[in-house]
Amino acid sequence: xxxxxxxxxxxxxxxxxxxxxxxxxxxxxxxxxxxxxxxxxxxxxxxxxxxxxxxxxxxxxxxxxxxxxxxxxxxxxxxxxxxxxxxxxxxxxxxxxxxxxxxxxxxxxxxxxxxxxxxxxxxxxxxxxxxxxxxxxxxxxxxxxxxxxxxxxxxxxxxxxxxxxxxxxxxxxxxxxxxxxxxxxxxxxxxxxxxxxxxxxxxxxxxxxxxxxxxxxxxxxxxxxxxxxx
Numbered sequence: 332x333x334x335x336x337x338x339x340x341x342x343x344x345x346x347x348x349x350x351x352x353x354x355x356x357x358x359x360x361x362x363x364x365x366x367x368x369x370x371x372x373x374x375x376x377x378x379x380x381x382x383x384x385x386x387x388x389x390x391x392x393x394x395x396x397x398x399x400x401x402x403x404x405x406x407x408x409x410x411x412x413x414x415x416x417x418x419x420x421x422x423x424x425x426x427x428x429x430x431x432x433x434x435x436x437x438x439x440x441x442x443x444x445x446x447x448x449x450x451x452x453x454x455x456x457x458x459x460x461x462x463x464x465x466x467x468x469x470x471x472x473x474x475x476x477x478x479x480x481x482x483x484x485x486x487x488x489x490x491x492x493x494x495x496x497x498x499x500x501x502x503x504x505x506x507x508x509x510x511x512x513x514x515x516x517x518x519x520x521x522x523x524x525x526x527x528x529x530x531x532x533x534x535x536x537x538x539x540x541x542x543x544x545x546x547x548x549x550x551x552x553x554x555x556x557x558x559x560x561x
Contacts, residue, residue, distance in 0.1 A: 362446070362467060365492075369447035376450065377421050385547040387485045387514055390554065392427035398481055398510050398556070399437055406508070408480075412439040415479045417468055417501050418487035419443035422454030429459035444468070444476055468497045472504060479504045483512040488527075490519055495526035502534035505559040511536070514552040517543060535561045 360368075372379075395414070402408055416424055425441055432439060443460040445451050446467040455463055466472050468487065482504045487493050502511055515527060531538060539556040546552035 362469075366447055370449040373421060373447065373449040373453050376453075377423050380423070380547070383547050384545075385486075386545050387547070387552065388424045388427055390544055391424060391483055391485045391512055391514070392431075394512050394554065394556065395428055395481060395483065396431070398512070399439075402480065402510070403437065412437070413442070413478065413480045414439045415442040415444060415476060415482045415504055416460075417444045417472075417482055417484040417504070418493075419445050419454055419460070419463075420447075420450045420486075422457045422459060424483070424485060425454060425459040426457055442476060442479070444472065468493060468500050471500055477504050478506045479509055480506065481510050481512070485512075485514055488513060488515045488519070490516075490523075495523055495530045498527060498530040499534045502531070502536050502557065502559065505536075507559055507561060509559045510539070511557040511559075512554070513557070514546065514554045516546060517551045517553055520553050531555075531557060535559065 369376075399412055402412070414428070416422075416428075419425060422443060425443060428439065429441060440461045441459060442462045442464065443451065443454050444464045444466050445454070446465065448465050451463045451465060454460055462475070464473065464476055466476065468484070482501055484501050487501075488495070488498070498513070501513065505511060520527070536557045536559050539558050541553055541555045543551050543553050
C-alpha cells in the first residue's frame with residue numbers, strides 16, 4: 332500500500348494504482364522522507380485501507396490461527412507463541428489476532444515492527460502488542476526481533492519500497508521450523524518471482540504453500556507460507 336503525497340491528501344486508490352507517494356516516486360525518496368509521509372498518513376491509514384477493500388489483514392489472521400493450531404499439535408507447543416508483525420503500521424492486524432485469542436486457550440507474545448514511530452504510537456494505543464520496535468526491514472532487524480515462531484509481513488513487499496532483498500531480514504527473525512506468512516502483489520510476482528524464490532532459498536527456507544487471493548480493491552496478491560529449515 333502507499334500513502335498520500337506529502338504535498339496534500341491523495342485518494343488511497345490513486346496511490347495504490349500509481350505505486351508512488353503522490354507525484355514523487357518511492358524509489359526517489361529517502362527513508363527519512365518516507366517516514367515523514369507515513370507520519371502524516373498515520374492519522375487516516377487504517378480508514379483509507381478499509382475504504383479501499385484492503386482484505387490482506389483478515390486473510391493473514393486466518394492463516395495465523397491455522398499455523399498456530401498446526402504448530403501446537405505437531406510440536407506439542409504449550410508456551411505462548413512468539414509472533415512478529417513486520418510492517419505492523421497502526422496495528423490493525425494485531426487486533427485481529429489478539430482479540431480472538433482472548434476466548435481461546437492459546438496465548439501469544441505479539442511483537443510489532445515498523446519504521447514509523449507515529450504508526451507504532453497508533454498501534455500502542457490499541458494495547459494488543461506486548462512489544463513494539465522501530466526498525467526498517469530493509470536492514471537486519473535487532474536481536475530482540477529474532478527467534479520467532481511466526482513472522483508475518485502483509486503489504487510490505489511493494490515495488491520501490493521493499494523488494495526481495497528485504498525478505499531475508501524477515502526470515503532471519505524465525506527460529507528453526509518457524510513459519511513466515513507474506514504477501515506479494517501478483518503483478519510484482521510476474522516480474523520478480525525469481526528474485527523472491529532466490530531470497531527464500533538463500534534464507535534456508537522452503538515454500539509450504541502459495542495461493543492467490545484478493546489484496547485490495549480489484550488487485551490480487553500471492554500469499555506465501557514459508558518454513559525455516561535450519
